[in-house]
Amino acid sequence: MSKRATREALGDEMLQLGEERKDIYIIDCDVSKSCKTQAFAAKYPEQHVNAGISEQNAVGMAAGLATTGKVPFVVTYAVFGSMRAVEQIRQEVCYPRLNVKILCSHGGLTPANDGASHQCIEDMGILRTIPQMTVIMPADYTSARKLIRAAAEYEGAVYLRFTRDAVEDIYDISDDFTIGRANCLQAGNDLTIFANGDTVAIALEAVKALAKEGIHAALYDMHTIKPLDEECVKSAIINSGKIITVEDHNIINGLGSAVCEMAAELGHGIVKRIGVQDHFGESAPYEELLRMNGITWENIYHTAHQLLEM
Structure with a gap:
């Protein structure tokens, strides 16, 4: 791509x-x-x-x-x-x-x-x-x-x-986007991954790796974190109850927090947050900074396996 x-x-x-x-x-x-x-x-x-x-x-x-x-x-x-x-x-x-x-x-x-x-x-x-x-x-x-x-x-x-x-590049010019509505990039019933921004492509690689093992992970591009697509999140929490959020943002108060808030209100589901680990950045190549914070397809892949073993 x-x-x-x-x-x-x-x-x-x-x-x-x-x-x-x-x-x-x-x-x-x-x-x-x-x-x-x-x-x-x-x-x-x-x-x-x-x-x-x-x-x-x-x-x-x-x-x-x-x-x-x-x-x-x-x-x-x-x-x-x-x-x-x-x-x-x-x-x-x-x-x-x-x-x-x-x-x-x-x-x-x-x-x-x-x-x-x-x-x-x-x-x-x-x-x-x-x-x-x-x-x-x-x-x-x-x-x-x-x-x-x-x-x-x-x-x-x-x-x-x-x-x-x-x-x-992920999308085709024919794809549609609505503010407040997540885009489904991959359907799946075993667990759900919500990502946004530059982490969507990273999450997509993890989904492909999991699919090779027969693990069907749903992937949603949650481009709008406010207003959050509540129906999409509720459905994921109720159906699989196993959620991973991925973001190039502090794990506090971003996409992960927004999803956790809904899970807490529903009283159901487990959410694992992947993102910047509540510390300031430093000077380094972009890919290295992502790796230092676990924002990699490999970490998403291993986190998915951990969730499925719970």
Whole structure:
């Protein structure tokens, strides 16, 4: 399979949306080269604002544009767009229910050699606790473009997270995506794996390895962690009761926590969480950082065997 960073989709889809809709605006935080919005700025300068290295101001500008009927997209790095601007996102976007989108590249461990200061492992957990916020991480280039377009049509605040590094292409252009609805990549009754973002391709390798042994694991791309696809999660908990979650995010308060909350409420099922092990990152190649945190197909495979032996 070919590999592309999902931030490439950010640039390509926003360029397409800018051509189709004059109500679409980008508020850049001086990282247009990294976030791939330079072409948009060059082609549609009247729909582009560079707020500089000032994420709080960018969110405020976006909120103001939203009150006039525009559909603004704040574009920056995940570590800054989620945490430096979190007060403004809460107070100026979510509380008044404004139609602002936050598009953030460099999510999770994909900043790799940039180190802990740029590796954002807390963002989805922080933002999913804010009322009226929708939180999404696409799995590949194609799904990223489709979910950006879905966000543009969605009324309300949306946070979308993208990778700096290239990830494997999984989906075909004909595949459909709905905010809040998981995509089933593999059916199975023995156990269920929920993954999102760059970990979906990794989980898919584990599912293939398990299938060779006659173990049928279901795999869902849980691209939206808020609102979570509750019916999908409930069905998995009731049917197999054996769940693995995989995410490029702290195992606390991300996808794994969201699934565990539902299992606790149902009083049924066992959930094993694979993800960043509640510590800061460090400078290293992306694949090595994943390995250090057990975010590998081999660990998913062994965790599945452990679950099935319980």
